């Protein structure tokens with residue numbers, strides 16, 4: 683009997699080669715899920731898989747661009763065959779193309795919409811049928827405090843606000859099948875993404891972190907594990923009555 687049929691639930695985490703996605707994949711494996719570690723580059727995803735396997739977990743590296751419909755369909759089918767039907771989906775893959783509005787190019791806009799919004803839509807549409815068959819599922823979308831507005835991020839803040847509307851609609855449509863959908867809106871988390879922002883602004887990452895921490899009530903910036911912990915809660919059995927919510931995880935009440 684495969685592990686899937688023996689009861690191990692399967693989770694997909696997109697953008698899981700590094701950062702928040704990698705920490706989430708590791709955490710869900712610790713929670714007992716078999717985890718599909720999906721990223722643009724399958725070789726990069728293998729690092730996270732090795733970490734999970736070294737700790738005794740089960741994982742599969744999957745290379746796919748979440749904004750490519752055919753690649754997404756093929757990836758989800760491969761995951762269903764090789765790991766088991768996915769019942770948890772974490773839409774985490776993301777990119778930044780920050781620019782002030784007057785300098786923002788068409789492609790800065792399109793790539794951010796494609797990865798965050800189209801990507802979450804395609805992944806969710808492909809995965810939901812397995813959740814409906816199982817009459818159980820958990821969808822977690824990565825929004826951001828930028829959804830409330832952020833200078834230089836007209837594209838990203840629009841996409842992250844859009845993901846909140848997407849989450850609420852999924853909660854309404856899928857609830858009767860035992861599927862919940864929630865969004866997490868992180869504040870400043872120390873990853874390659876915030877490191878790249880510091881570089882673009884010409885500020886050493888350590889100084890960037892210090893400056894951000896001085897504005898945060900808990901007096902520190904976030905770690906990927908802070909977000910993984912919240913994903914773990916939303917994916918848990920006991921969270922079945924929490925759906926359509928957006929939790930701001932930003933070390934304080936304000937973004």
Ligand code: NAP
Nearest residue numbers: 697701702722747748774775776826868870871873874875
């Ligand atoms: P990260 O370190 O940049 O990791 C993002 C991962 O997504 C990378 O491995 C990247 O692969 C992958 N990816 C990008 N485009 C993809 C695509 N089309 N298909 C599949 N994978 C793709 O970012 P992070 O900081 O961990 O952020 C994770 C999520 O949290 C994002 O949605 C981000 O917007 C959100 N978030 C982050 C923060 C923060 O402070 N870090 C705050 C709020 C929200 P490549 O390396 O190959 O490009």
